Structure formats: structure tokens, C-alpha cells
Amino acid sequence: MAKPVAARGFARDRVVDAALELFAQRGIRGTSIQMIAARLGVTKASVYYQFQSKDDIVLAVAKPLIDDIRHIQRVAAMLPSHQARRDVALSGLIDLAIRHRQVANVIYGDPCMRQLMNNRPALRETIDGFTGLLFGPESTETEVVAMTLLTAGIYGCTADVRLDGISDDALRAKLQEVVRRFASTV
Amino acid sequence: MAKPVAARGFARDRVVDAALELFAQRGIRGTSIQMIAARLGVTKASVYYQFQSKDDIVLAVAKPLIDDIRHIQRVAAMLPSHQARRDVALSGLIDLAIRHRQVANVIYGDPCMRQLMNNRPALRETIDGFTGLLFGPESTETEVVAMTLLTAGIYGCTADVRLDGISDDALRAKLQEVVRRFASTV
Missing domain, CATH: 1.10.10.60 (Homeodomain-like)
Incomplete structure (x- = not known):
């Protein structure tokens, strides 16, 4: 029917x-x-x-965010240097974390989402590809720790009640500024 | 009995x-x-x-971490400048997030913990006091966003499976290095 x-x-x-x-x-x-x-x-x-399943619902909830991550990867792929790709990835990450604030809060770091990723090769590949943009081809321990800190920090800022008084636009601009400064030291 | x-x-x-x-x-x-x-x-x-209650169990779980935060505050209170107090607070935060890795992962950002804090003035005061060390007396929007990002990032690094291969000692040292570099730009 x-x-x-x-x-x-x-x-x-x-x-x-x-x-x-x-x-x-x-x-x-x-x-x-x-x-x-x-x-x-x-x-x-x-x-x-x-x-079909709760997993499918989780994926549908996460979809707008995953779509944005794939878009960032396509843009970054056209750039010539790791530095340029990393900057686009970080800037794109800030945009998507603000745009999909509630979805980002729900799925980032959630153990169910992590488990689900391990069962879905296409999703795993997307996330690993994005991580690759951030970590770079050499990926020293310093780069890995610095980029993991920035990723967790960006998502964390969208969830922190102490930043509730800042509008989405202002928070996006501040994060872009702060992350650019931080990343320039790595 | x-x-x-x-x-x-x-x-x-x-x-x-x-x-x-x-x-x-x-x-x-x-x-x-x-x-x-x-x-x-x-x-x-x-x-x-x-x-007496589940809240009391949550508080007992969080206690080692809260005790460390109070210790950092006592040390920081003896320092003459905001810059110095902030550096001690960030460095202490890295130490305690690694030392109490599992507890930190469980309580940081948990909505139950946040609710509990609002009902316990002494706990609220401890967390606000620690936040004050990080944000500083003027607390510009840039400082607030940067320090919130570093706090979320430090806790996030202790939970990220991509860093599971790094020993506690190595992660502590890397975080100290990266956060020192980042903080010097704010």
C-alpha cells in the first residue's frame, strides 16, 4: 500500500x-x-x-552534518597544500557545528554513533577522510593532539551553557578567529 | 547498628x-x-x-576531580597576575583530566552533573571560581570562547579513541605543550 x-x-x-x-x-x-x-x-x-531500525533513525538525524562533512572534503580536495586543506576543514567544521548545533551536540562523541560508524564502511570512510584533512600526511603526535583538541573544543563550545548568551553568528565569528590563531601555532 | x-x-x-x-x-x-x-x-x-541518594553517589564519583579543582584554586590564589593564574589553571586542568580520565569522561558536560551543580551552592562556587581563573577579570568574548574551547578540548582529548594509542604521560606532555602554545595567542 x-x-x-x-x-x-x-x-x-x-x-x-x-x-x-x-x-x-x-x-x-x-x-x-x-x-x-x-x-x-x-x-x-x-x-x-x-x-528499518533505530540505527537508520540515528543516521537520518546525523545526515545533514555528514552531508556537510562530505561537502567540505570535496572543496578541500581541490586545494594544493595540507595547510590549506586543514584550514578549510577547521573553518568548515566550525560552520557545520554551529549550523547543526543540536545534532552536533547529540552525536559528537556518543558511543552509539561510534559503534554505528564501525558498522558502516561509507560513514567510517567519510569520518576518516575528514580526520585525514585535519591530521595531515605526516600527522605528528603534536598535530594529532592539537587537532583532536580543536575538534572536541569546537563541538564542546556549541554545547556549553556558558556560551548560551552568544548568538550563533557571534560564536561562529569568535570561533573562526580563535581557531585560526590556535592553528597557526601548530 | x-x-x-x-x-x-x-x-x-x-x-x-x-x-x-x-x-x-x-x-x-x-x-x-x-x-x-x-x-x-x-x-x-x-x-x-x-x-542517601543517587546524587550523593554522583558527588562521590566526582569527588577526586572536585578536590583537585579546589587544590588548583588554592595554588592559583597565591599568584599575582591573571596570566599566571590562568596558566596554572590550564596546566592543572590537563593534569586532573588525565589523572581522573574515566571520571572526567563521565561527568564533563553531563546534563545530570550540571543540574546537580545548580542544587549544590558549594559545588557551583567551586566550578564558577575555576571558570573565573580561566576567563579573567575582564573576560572578553574572545577569552570566554577560547577558554571554553580549551576546556572542552582537554576533556575531549581524554575521551577520544583516536588518542587511545598515546600513553597518559605522553598525552599529558603533548597537551601541556599544545595548550601553552594556544593560550599564548589569546
């Missing part, structure tokens, strides 16, 4: 939105398909009509 | 250790007193004999 495409898209979006809210409140592990269904006032079966 | 002090101390430590393991696996919110009791093979009542 086929549904019209628009309705299906709408229903999928509603599941993704409800899942994101629950992930933010209870973590990915603490959220079940049943809870997502209950929040939408529908049955578990109707959620399963849209998504 | 008083128990000998040693036994009580031992039982408390076992609860704290079991709670830390469960917090690491399931998050603080995802862990109940019942789960802690089950892991120890005891009744909920015997856990409640040691701790």
Missing part, C-alpha cells in the same frame, strides 16, 4: 525531529523506538514503516 | 567503583541505584545504607 511521496517525507521528518529531541534529552542509548512513537502519538509499526 | 569504619569505607568504595563503570557505559541518567546494587550483588537497601 504505497503512500504519496510527500506524506512519507513528512512522516520521516517528524520521526527525525522527535528522535533528535529525545536523543538530546536522554542520549541515543536511552531512547527507544517505542519512546519516539509515543512522542508522536503513533504506533511502533508506523515508525518501522519509515525506518 | 554501627559497622566498623573500615568496612563502611570499603563498601562505599565498591559502590563508587560500580557506579563509575555503569555511568561510563550508560550515562548518569541511564543508571539507577537498582543497577548499581545488581552489579554488586547486593540489595538496594545496602546501597542506601551508604548513600
